[in-house]
Structure formats: structure tokens, C-alpha cells
Amino acid sequence: MKRFLGFVKKEFRHIFRDYRTLFILFGIPVAEILIFGYAISMDIKNAGVAILDLSHDEVTEKLSGKILSSGFFKKSADLLSYDEIDQVLKKGKTKAVIVFEEGFGKRLIREGKASLSIIADGSEPNTATLVTNYTTAIVNDFNIEIAGSALNNALKIVPEVRMFYNPELKSYSMFVPGVITLILILVSALMTSVTITREKEFGTMEVLLVSPLKPVQIILGKVTPYFILSFINVLVILAMSWLVFGLPVKGSIILLLAESMLYILMSLSLGILISTVSSTMQQAIFISLVGLMLPTILLSGFIFPIENMPKVYDYLSLIMPPRYFITIIKGIMIKGTGLLYIWKETFVLILMTTVFIGISVRKFKVRLE
Amino acid sequence: MSVVVQASGLSKKFGQTAALEDISFSVNESEIFGFIGPDGAGKTTLFRIITTLLLPDSGEIKVLGLDGTRNFKELRMEIGYMPGRFSLYQDLSVEENLEFYATVFGTTIEENYYLIKDIYSHIEPFKKRLAGKLSGGMKQKLALSCALIHKPKLLVLDEPTTGVDAVSRSEFWDMLSRLREYNITVIVSTPYMDEAMRCDRIALIQNGKLLAVDTPTVVKNEFRRKLFSIRSAEKHKLIIALRSLDETISSFPFGESVHVTFKNDRLPDNLDLSLRERGISDASITETESGIEDRFLELIQTTEHQTA
Amino acid sequence: MKEKVIEVENLVKRFGHFTANDRLSFDVYEGEIFGFLGANGAGKTTAIRILSGLSSPTSGKVKVAGFDAGTQAEMIKRNIGYMCQKFSLYEDLTVRENIALYGGIYGLSRSEITERTAQLLDRLRFREYENKLISDLPLGLKQKLSFAVAVLHEPRIVFLDEPTGGVDPITRRQFWEMIYETAERGITIFVTTHYMDEAEYCDRISIMNDGRIVALDTPSNLKKQYNVSSVEEVFIKIARPGVG
Known part of the structure; x- marks a missing residue:
């Protein structure tokens, strides 16, 4: 045990003495969260809104007046037909179009219900979400107003939201899970593989092998510091996304942290595996970047939705561990799902971790050949 | 032991x-x-x-x-x-x-x-x-x-x-x-x-x-030939001159001098003259003790076919 | 008297308060094999950087191949060659490609390169290896080729750093013969090394200690002066006065 602790101590010294390592460990995650976060979380003010009023009655005038006087929006155009919507959105100034159906006011009074469409430009997902949320809020407010004044309190305007161009609004809800997924695999796999190959390159591995340290002790000693640091990383990212951007974790934090540990373990074992097949740091870095980081970005659904990919990539992404973790973490953070819905993904990760550890321990040589 | x-x-x-x-x-x-x-x-x-x-x-x-x-x-x-x-x-x-x-x-x-x-x-x-x-x-x-x-x-x-x-x-x-x-x-x-x-x-x-x-001394002493050390200001010329003599077995630069062995373990007759004819006028010749390196050279030469 | 190719007079190099070279004065002549010795940190590396035009002196006169080290560094670089113990050849290029590459770097014309490549291959008896990759050559051959490439542009001076470290005695001698031959052609050989038995092969040696040159003579004169039998003992006496 003393030997093991001595080894871990040494590893921490390596890490804290190398500013580059420290930067990769903590600088990059923080920077990424800030970049992603600030790039998409601007408040809306005077966002361009076009009105397509097919009814032109008292109610529609009142409601559109309320929307436009809220301070969030400014009218960019009055439209005359549905055909103009696409055109005006494509120009870019208009972020959303509000459509009052024909006979809006009459229908509201006669049927007690009328629908209003909000068509937003989904290519700017963050703005689109904000615009539709604000509009919906104003409409709901208006609902309460008229309910109070009218005798029939069943009157109701139903806002129907439609997105053009990017119906699923990928991004906002994706960036924190995406960053965690990417950072963990990068830090854990890349760093462990580099730190092990470094010992090979400097010749110190030869001496460690000739020492009474067991291969398991060497591997665990290498991995423990990175496990701890990666876990701290998860905490930092979660805290930042909550404090700075107000993105809470909907599901169980405990479950989220446990799943993160599993994923870290998987990444670390992958790192060890990489180090057993590469003899120089350069090789290890190359394999980690090309073999892990690129696929994580491209194939995990982080940036490009898997559903929209050609089938081949879909199958290919099945062997990418990040794909499973991103599903898990998205589920817990955004949808608030429990283990019941993500046990399959969890199981796949456990399986992968076991396989990687198994192969690495078998491949880690007690000799130089 | x-x-x-x-x-x-x-x-x-x-x-x-x-x-x-x-x-x-x-x-x-x-x-x-x-x-x-x-x-x-x-x-x-x-x-x-x-x-x-x-x-x-x-x-x-x-x-x-x-x-x-x-x-x-x-x-x-x-x-x-x-x-x-x-x-x-x-x-x-x-x-x-x-x-x-x-x-x-x-x-x-x-x-x-x-x-x-x-x-x-x-x-x-x-x-x-x-x-x-x-x-x-x-x-x-x-x-x-x-x-x-x-x-x-x-x-x-x-x-x-x-x-x-x-x-x-x-x-x-x-x-x-x-x-x-x-x-x-x-x-x-x-x-x-x-x-x-x-x-x-x-x-x-x-x-x-x-x-x-073996011990360094034994290895060194296994060099059985008589070894001569020859000096001249023009070492390259000296080596070429020595190699052109029929009596020379080996001649190698060795620090400031050239280490040479001759057939029959003795200096060739008129060595001084032969060197002079080949442009070396300042040769000083002494018998010297062999070192590990001389023995190593000899061993390499006998175990391998030699290029130069 | 032969022409001086390196003239150093009162060379001083300071880094802040630290004096790396303290009033060095020495001359090296055409065709001479000059050994430049000193313990780790004695100031050798600093001096060589100045002599090869990579750094300029704080004060003093340094002339290399007739050019001033302070003001004409570029001209110096054109007139010197350099070979370090880690061969500067590209392992993944062939012998021929390496020669052509260095010829090009030193501004030789295409016809000069062709001509000198042919000469070099013949002189080294390298014809059978010309299209082999450097990585496939035995150590001794690599070493010879590195040296040949370092003097391909016929420099006035060639700097060698531990030229025969780690090679077998035969190759080592072949290498020194190559050096003698090159020196005979009038190229000055400037050798730095930690290995004193390498120093024994030089015409003259200087020994540095604490930024100064403390001995400069032929190996045999130094041995006589210190009453010892090897340059190594001279060196130890100088670098560790009082002991031994």
C-alpha cells in the first residue's frame, strides 16, 4: 500500500508541475463551457417579429399590440399570406412570425378557443426557444386577462409553436452533456496514455518493471490521480452550468455522478489500452485524438444528430462509448429520467469498461517484448 | 566466492x-x-x-x-x-x-x-x-x-x-x-x-x-605481437606509407602516434629510409606496450573479414 | 607558418552577471586538428556557439575563416561545417538523397552536387549503399557519411562533437583516417569531446575550466608538463586541482 501511495504521490507531482497538463485538465473545460454558454445565452431585446394577421379584429389587434409593446420584440414586417413566411424568415432580420388564423376573434368568442401559431427560425435555436417562450408567456398572460374580464371564463387562446429548419432545437440542451462527454474522454484517455508512454520514452518504465511493483500497481497508480481529477472536473462543469447559466440537473445528481464515474473508468481503461499499443507519446496522442476525440465530436450525437446520419455512421456510432454516455447524461440532466430508462446504456458502458480493462491488463507486459 | x-x-x-x-x-x-x-x-x-x-x-x-x-x-x-x-x-x-x-x-x-x-x-x-x-x-x-x-x-x-x-x-x-x-x-x-x-x-x-x-591484464597480454609506435607530424601520409610496405601487418592511428606490427615481430630493415622515400622524414620509432584496444582491434580483425 | 583560420583575442561572453567565457585567446591554423576540451559547464558550448556564428561575443575579437563573429555571422555559417554525435542525416532518406539535400542547403549548384556526390561515393566506397535508406546503414557507415556530408561544401572549418563516441575500434580508426585526410586537404578540424582518448588524436588541445582556457598545447607536451601518461590525467589534474 505504501508503495502504491508513493506512486500516486509521484503522479500528482508530475501533474501539478506541468502547467500544460493542468491547463488541459481544467482550463479547457472551463473555457469550453464559457464559450458554448455565452455564445448562445444572449438575452433577447427588440427581436424582429413579423405579424400575419388573417383576421384583423379587436382581439388580434390587442394581442399583437401587447406582444410588440413588451420590449422584447419589434415588428419587422406585416405579412399578407402564408407564402411570405419562408421568405421573411430567410432574410434573417425576422426571428419569428406570429400567425392569427382567419376569424380569430369570432372563433374565440363562439368556440371559446382560438389558435395562434408562432413560427420561429430554428437555425438559431437559442433565440428561437427564447422568442417562442416569451411569446407563449405573453399569450398566457393575455388569457388570464380576458378570462378575468369576460363572463365566460372558458375563453382560451392556444399558442402553437412550430420551428422552421431545426425542429429539434439541438444545442442549448446539448452543450453541457456534450462538453462533459468530450472532456472526460479527452482528459482521461489522452492523459493516461501519454503519462504511461512517457515513462516508456524516458526509460523509467524499464526501472519500474525491474522493481517489485506489480503491473496492477503501476496501472492503478497511474490512473488514480486522473480518476480523481476527472471527477472534480465533472463537479466543476456541473457547478458552472448551474451557477453561470442556470442549467439545473433535472434527474438524480447521485445517479449522474455515478454514471460519470463509470464513464471516467471506461475512458481511463481505454487510455491504458492505447498506451499498451503505442511506444511513444506522439503515437499515444495521435491515437487518442484521431481515434477518440474526432469520433466523439462527430459520431456521438454531440453536434450532429445521429438520426440524420447515413445508416453506416449510425452503426459505427454503436461502438463509440461516448454515444451511450451522452444518452445517459442527457436523459438525467434534461429529461430527468431514472436508471429504469438508461439501464441498457449503462450496461453497455460497464461491458466496455470490463473488456478494456481485461485487454489492458493482459497486454501490459512485465517484460519489454 | x-x-x-x-x-x-x-x-x-x-x-x-x-x-x-x-x-x-x-x-x-x-x-x-x-x-x-x-x-x-x-x-x-x-x-x-x-x-x-x-x-x-x-x-x-x-x-x-x-x-x-x-x-x-x-x-x-x-x-x-x-x-x-x-x-x-x-x-x-x-x-x-x-x-x-x-x-x-x-x-x-x-x-x-x-x-x-x-x-x-x-x-x-x-x-x-x-x-x-x-x-x-x-x-x-x-x-x-x-x-x-x-x-x-x-x-x-x-x-x-x-x-x-x-x-x-x-x-x-x-x-x-x-x-x-x-x-x-x-x-x-x-x-x-x-x-x-x-x-x-x-x-x-x-x-x-x-x-x-578475462581480467583486463590477461586480455591485454594476449596481444602477442611486438607493437611499435611511430610518430610523425604527417600522420595520414605515415599511415599510407606504412601500409605500402610489404613487412607491415597492421597499422592504425593511435592517439598521437601510429601503432604498427610487422612480420617476424621486428622492424623492417631500412625502415627509416623507406619512410623517407615516401615523404616522411621525421619518423620516431619506439617499441610500445599493447593496450586493451590493440587486443580488441586484433580480435575484430581475426574474427571478421576486414574491409579497409 | 600556416594561415590562421580561427583568431580569438580576449573573447568575453556574459549572461547577466555570469561570465561564461572569460578573456579567451587562441588561434587555430589551417589544416589543424584542434581539440577543445572542458568539463560540463566550463563554457565550451558558449564558445562554440560564438565560433559558429550562432551567438555574438560581449567583447573581444573573434575571426572565423576571416569573418568577424559579431558582424558577419552569416558569412561564417557559409564557411563552416558541423557534425554532432547524433548524426544529422535523415533516417528516412537514402544516402544519395541526403547528400543532395545538404548540397542544396549549402547552395551548391546541380552540377556541383552531381560531381561531389560521385566523388564522395567513390571515396567512401559507398556505391553499393547509394540507394539505401540511412536507417538501414550500420552505425560506422552512418558516421562516415555524416562527416563526408559535413564537409561536402568544402568549408574552411568543420566542428565535430564527440565524433567517435560509441563506435568500435576499427571504425574509429577508419574515421580518424578520414579526418587526417580531410585535414591534409587544408580543412581545419575543431573537435569537442568528453573522451580524453579522443583528444589524444588531436594536433593541439585546449582545456577550459570555469570559463577560461587553462591549458593549450600538443597532447604530448601537456603530458610532459604535468608528468602524467594520458590526457585524461592532465584533464583531471586541471579540472580538479588539489585532488589526485
Whole structure:
């Protein structure tokens, strides 16, 4: 045990003495969260809104007046037909179009219900979400107003939201899970593989092998510091996304942290595996970047939705561990799902971790050949 | 006196190239045993076999009575190994490096301090300095301290004097000599012939084969021919002139002079005149004693067909 | 008297308060094999950087191949060659490609390169290796080729750093014969090394200690002066006065 602790101590010294390592460990995650976060979380003010009023009655005038006087929006155009919507959105100034159906006011009074469409430009997902949320809020407010004044309190305007161009609004809800997924695999796999190959390159591995340290002790000693640091990383990212951007974790934090540990373990074992097949740091870095980081970005659904990919990539992404973790973490953070819905993904990760550890321990040589 | 390393018929191939061919030798307790040979002769491969890092393709080796294949774990406890490039952590300080190796071997610096005191005291004033910032000589001393800290029975040093200045090298050999009193056996390799005399016994190694194994004096004296040392200001001309003589067997530059052997072990008649005819007018000729390097040259020439 | 190719007078190089070279004065002549020795940190590297035009002196006169080291560094670089112990050849290029590459770097014309490549291959008996990769050559051959490439552009001076470290005695001698031959052609050989038996092969040697040159003479004169039998002992006496 003393030997093991001595080894871990040494590893921490390596890490804290190398500013580059420290930067990769903590600088990059923080920077990424800030970049992603600030790039998409601007408040809306005077966002361009076009009105397509097919009814032109008292109610529609009142409601559109309320929307436009809220301070969030400014009218960019009055439209005359549905055909103009696409055109005006494509120009870019208009972020959303509000459509009052024909006979809006009459229908509201006669049927007690009328629908209003909000068509937003989904290519700017963050703005689109904000615009539709604000509009919906104003409409709901208006609902309460008229309910109070009218005798029939069943009157109701139903806002129907439609997105053009990017119906699923990928991004906002994706960036924190995406960053965690990417950072963990990068830090854990890349760093462990580099730190092990470094010992090979400097010749110190030869001496460690000739020492009474067991291969398991060497591997665990290498991995423990990175496990701890990666876990701290998860905490930092979660805290930042909550404090700075107000993105809470909907599901169980405990479950989220446990799943993160599993994923870290998987990444670390992958790192060890990489180090057993590469003899120089350069090789290890190359394999980690090309073999892990690129696929994580491209194939995990982080940036490009898997559903929209050609089938081949879909199958290919099945062997990418990040794909499973991103599903898990998205589920817990955004949808608030429990283990019941993500046990399959969890199981796949456990399986992968076991396989990687198994192969690495078998491949880690007690000799130089 | 007990035998610490017993090797017989060791062979090792990497792909097509034979790194070691049929190597046999034995090393006795408390002796300094030197493998002398150029880079690529197979020294490092042999040392890795001795330290159980590699397995031979054929042949047998017993180190401290243990089998390197089966008992490698026990064996590794007893060996102190210093690979070719000093295996130090550049980003750890002198003290941290030593402390790390001590813990790895389950000991402490204090416990075996007496063993390394002689060596470590040279670098102790710099114990807070990072190993990467040390001079070659200091790195070498630190690496030796690290290899010794667990009081190994056998110390294996692969080219410990490469890249180190003459003063530090000389100090280093003095330190190795003093390890005898602790019954530590030392196996060391070097490409430098002049270091051979500091060993108790040496093995000359070239192209994966041992050319000779004995005490330096015996190896040196196996050079049976009479050796002449000839000097001239124009060395290149002198060598060419000597090679053009029928009586010359070999002529090689050797420091400031040229070492020459002649047929029948005597100077050719009228050598002075013959040299003068070939443009050398200032030749001074003396008989000289052979060294390890002369013997090595002779051995290489007899074992291989010669190019030049 | 032969022409001086290196003239150094009162060379001083300071880094802040640290004086790396303290009033060095020495001359090296055409065709001479000059050994430049010193312990780690004695100031050798600093001096060589100045002599090869990579750094300029704080004060003093330094002329290399007739050019001033302070003001004409570029001209110096054109007139010197350099070979270090880690061969500067590209392992993944063939012998021929390496020669052509260095010829090009030193501004030789295409016809000069062709002509000198042919000469070099013949002189080294390298014809059978010309299209082999450097990585496939034995150590001794690599070393010879590195040296030949370092003097391909016929420099006035060639700097060698531990030229024969780690090679077998035969190759080593062949290498020194090559050096003698080159020196005979009038190229000055400037050798730095930690290995004193390498120093024995030089015409004259200088030994540096603490930034100064403390000895400069032929190996045999120095041995006589210090009453010892090898340059190594001279060196140890100088670098560690009081001991031994």
C-alpha cells in the first residue's frame, strides 16, 4: 500500500508541475463551457417579429399590440399570406412570425378557443426557444386577462409553436452533456496514455518493471490521480452550468455522478489500452485524438444528430462509448429520467469498461517484448 | 566466492538480426564485471536479459541462483538497474526521485543511507533541484543512488559514463570500486576501452558475440605481437606509407602516434629510409606496450573479414 | 607558418552577471586538428556557439575563416561545417538523397552536387549503399557519411562533437583516417569531446575550466608538463586541482 501511495504521490507531482497538463485538465473545460454558454445565452431585446394577421379584429389587434409593446420584440414586417413566411424568415432580420388564423376573434368568442401559431427560425435555436417562450408567456398572460374580464371564463387562446429548419432545437440542451462527454474522454484517455508512454520514452518504465511493483500497481497508480481529477472536473462543469447559466440537473445528481464515474473508468481503461499499443507519446496522442476525440465530436450525437446520419455512421456510432454516455447524461440532466430508462446504456458502458480493462491488463507486459 | 550470474549459450534475435549469439560467461560475487564494446554490439539486450526484462530465444541464465523466466519477481527485488539513459523523472527534484525509488522498493532513504552516502553527498546540496536541470555528472550520481537505494545484491549499469565529463567519470569508477566492501556485484557496460582497466574482469563484445572474457591484464597480454609506435607530424601520409610496405601487418592511428606490427615481430630493415622515400622524414620509432584496444582491434580483425 | 583560420583575442561572453567565457585567446591554423576540451559547464558550448556564428561575443575579437563573429555571422555559417554525435542525416532518406539535400542547403549548384556526390561515393566506397535508406546503414557507415556530408561544401572549418563516441575500434580508426585526410586537404578540424582518448588524436588541445582556457598545447607536451601518461590525467589534474 505504501508503495502504491508513493506512486500516486509521484503522479500528482508530475501533474501539478506541468502547467500544460493542468491547463488541459481544467482550463479547457472551463473555457469550453464559457464559450458554448455565452455564445448562445444572449438575452433577447427588440427581436424582429413579423405579424400575419388573417383576421384583423379587436382581439388580434390587442394581442399583437401587447406582444410588440413588451420590449422584447419589434415588428419587422406585416405579412399578407402564408407564402411570405419562408421568405421573411430567410432574410434573417425576422426571428419569428406570429400567425392569427382567419376569424380569430369570432372563433374565440363562439368556440371559446382560438389558435395562434408562432413560427420561429430554428437555425438559431437559442433565440428561437427564447422568442417562442416569451411569446407563449405573453399569450398566457393575455388569457388570464380576458378570462378575468369576460363572463365566460372558458375563453382560451392556444399558442402553437412550430420551428422552421431545426425542429429539434439541438444545442442549448446539448452543450453541457456534450462538453462533459468530450472532456472526460479527452482528459482521461489522452492523459493516461501519454503519462504511461512517457515513462516508456524516458526509460523509467524499464526501472519500474525491474522493481517489485506489480503491473496492477503501476496501472492503478497511474490512473488514480486522473480518476480523481476527472471527477472534480465533472463537479466543476456541473457547478458552472448551474451557477453561470442556470442549467439545473433535472434527474438524480447521485445517479449522474455515478454514471460519470463509470464513464471516467471506461475512458481511463481505454487510455491504458492505447498506451499498451503505442511506444511513444506522439503515437499515444495521435491515437487518442484521431481515434477518440474526432469520433466523439462527430459520431456521438454531440453536434450532429445521429438520426440524420447515413445508416453506416449510425452503426459505427454503436461502438463509440461516448454515444451511450451522452444518452445517459442527457436523459438525467434534461429529461430527468431514472436508471429504469438508461439501464441498457449503462450496461453497455460497464461491458466496455470490463473488456478494456481485461485487454489492458493482459497486454501490459512485465517484460519489454 | 559464489557465482552471481551464470549464463550459457544465450542467443537473441530481433526479426532477422541476431542481437546475441551463443553468449556464455559467469560473474562472481563482489566483482566489477565490464562488458566493453561499441554501440549496437548487444550490450543493452544482454543487460535486459540479465534484469529479466527480456527472455533469451535460447540458452540459460541464472542470476543469484534464480531463474529469470520463472522467478523474475523475486529476482527483481535483488537487482538495481540503471538503463542507458539515466532513468530519472526530469520534473521531480533530486530528493523526490530518490524518495520515489525508495518507496517503490519498500524501503526508506534513511535505512540505506550509509550505502549511498559516498555518492549522494556530492549532489545533496542540490536536492531541491529538478533532475532535468542537473549536469550529466550529477544525473549519473543521482541515477546510481536511485539504483542502490534498496541495497541490491546485483547492480546492473548500462553505459553509465556516456555523456559525462572525464572528472565525473573518474569519480564514478572510484565509487563503484568502493561498493565491493558491501558485497555488491556490479555489471557495467561501456564503449570506452580506457575504462576497461577499472574492472576486475571484462568481456569484449562485438556484433553480439563475446571475443574475450578475462581480467583486463590477461586480455591485454594476449596481444602477442611486438607493437611499435611511430610518430610523425604527417600522420595520414605515415599511415599510407606504412601500409605500402610489404613487412607491415597492421597499422592504425593511435592517439598521437601510429601503432604498427610487422612480420617476424621486428622492424623492417631500412625502415627509416623507406619512410623517407615516401615523404616522411621525421619518423620516431619506439617499441610500445599493447593496450586493451590493440587486443580488441586484433580480435575484430581475426574474427571478421576486414574491409579497409 | 600556416594561415590562421580561427583568431580569438580576449573573447568575453556574459549572461547577466555570469561570465561564461572569460578573456579567451587562441588561434587555430589551417589544416589543424584542434581539440577543445572542458568539463560540463566550463563554457565550451558558449564558445562554440560564438565560433559558429550562432551567438555574438560581449567583447573581444573573434575571426572565423576571416569573418568577424559579431558582424558577419552569416558569412561564417557559409564557411563552416558541423557534425554532432547524433548524426544529422535523415533516417528516412537514402544516402544519395541526403547528400543532395545538404548540397542544396549549402547552395551548391546541380552540377556541383552531381560531381561531389560521385566523388564522395567513390571515396567512401559507398556505391553499393547509394540507394539505401540511412536507417538501414550500420552505425560506422552512418558516421562516415555524416562527416563526408559535413564537409561536402568544402568549408574552411568543420566542428565535430564527440565524433567517435560509441563506435568500435576499427571504425574509429577508419574515421580518424578520414579526418587526417580531410585535414591534409587544408580543412581545419575543431573537435569537442568528453573522451580524453579522443583528444589524444588531436594536433593541439585546449582545456577550459570555469570559463577560461587553462591549458593549450600538443597532447604530448601537456603530458610532459604535468608528468602524467594520458590526457585524461592532465584533464583531471586541471579540472580538479588539489585532488589526485
